[in-house]
Amino acid sequence: MGQTVIKLKPNEMKKLIQHYSPYRESKTPPHSVLVATMNGCKITAYESGKVLFQGQQHSQEAQKWESSETTSTKSTNSKSSQHSPGFLKQDHIGSDEAGTGDYFGPITVAAVYATEKQQALLRELGVKDSKTLKDPTIKSIVKDILKTDIIYSSLTLSNEKYNKLQRKGWSQGRMKSWMHHHAIKNVLNRMDDSIDPSGILVDQFCKPEIFHNHVKATGGQPRQDLTFMTKAESYSTPVAAASMIARYRFIYEMARLSKEVGFDLQKGAxxxxxxxxxxxxxxxxxxxxxxxxxxxxxxxxxxxxx
The missing domain is CATH 1.10.10 (Arc Repressor Mutant, subunit A)
Structure with a gap:
């Protein structure tokens, strides 16, 4: 069985534990802080900061957490590096999601198309990876983003719909693929016929072939011109903008649901x-x-x- 081991700093480890908490197992080996299984991949996090990924999706799952601040200590039967697409500095579409690891609230997905000039403006407005920003800052920046002339689409999968699909056998991966597919499709439909984007970048959460299979399973026609990249929001301004819009929509829905419940719902799990x-x-x-x-x-x- 293939495996990848990475070393995380305390703040990154905290995020990882929160992300996988919904999928955690009750039994844990000595000196471990979390054991979880998600999408066929077993994740074991240790007190030392090391995280072991095992299974068919080990390298893809590990790449979600690898960055310039993490060190890959071991990899078997995996490709831990990825090549940046050439269109990152050109006009392109980017998509990202929010709310997937939160017990309360919906899943939200956004897709954004921006030209080179629009990307420069977005960066001036403060657009960056939403995971590095606090919610009040995201809300403020997104309000400015929505005043620009970028083309975007955002989708929200309500909890009621989510639970119905889950009971029908839909995995969260299928739901996300379905939403990314339609968010991108919406953006393309809103673009002038004369515009031909240099590329379409999806923040990768599964192998491309699995993404396409998920889209097929929902009755959609998979696009073959998509590029997938882990931590894409760190490299692509449109993806970063999409991540912020998706987070903004999630925050809005959490506030609405909190009002209905009568108290502030806690994010995470x-x-x-x-x-x-x-x-x-x-x-x-x-x-x-x-x-x-x-x-x-x-x-x-x-x-x-x-």
Missing amino acids: SKVVDQQIKRIIQSKGEAYLDQVAKVHFANTKKGKSL
């Missing part, structure tokens, strides 16, 4: 979330979770047991 699940069940009933949460996450079981 922590023990605080478990306590809030208990509170919601007691006040509104378990069935109400379908409207505000991704109920297949392990947090539901934990919240019910409290």
Whole structure:
């Protein structure tokens, strides 16, 4: 079985644990802080800061966390490097998502088309990887982004729809592929026929062939002109703008759902979330979770047991 091991700094490890918490397993080996299985890949995080990825998707999953601040210590049967597409400094479309690791709130996806001049303006406005910015800053910058003449599309998959699809056998990967496909399609439909983008870049969360298979499974016609790149928001201004718009939409929906529930819903999938699940069940009933949460996450079981 192929594997990849990387070393993360404390802040990156914290993000990784939060991301995989919904998929964590109850049994953990000595000196480990997390064991989770997602999309056929087993992730084991250790107190030392090392993270072991095992399974068919090991290299792709590990690449999501590798950056200039991380060190790849071991890789078997994998390609840990990727080539930057030549169109990054030219006009292109970029897409990204938000809300996938959060128990409460929807999944949101955005796609953005920007020319070279528009990308320069977006950078002046403060556009960068949304993961490096706090939510109030993202809200402020996105309000300025939406005043520009970029072409964009944003989609929101409500929790109720998410849970219905999940019960029908849709994986989260299929849902995300479906949303990216349609967000990109919307942008292309809104563009003038004379515009031919230099490229289309998707922030990679699975192998390209799996992405295309997911699109086929939803009844869509996969595009063969897509480029996939891990941590694309760090290299592409349109992807970074898309990540910020997607986050903005997620924040908006979380505020709306919090108002309906009667208290501020916690982002992520922590023990605080478990306590809030208990509170919601007691006040509104378990069935109400379908409207505000991704109920297949392990947090539901934990919240019910409290």
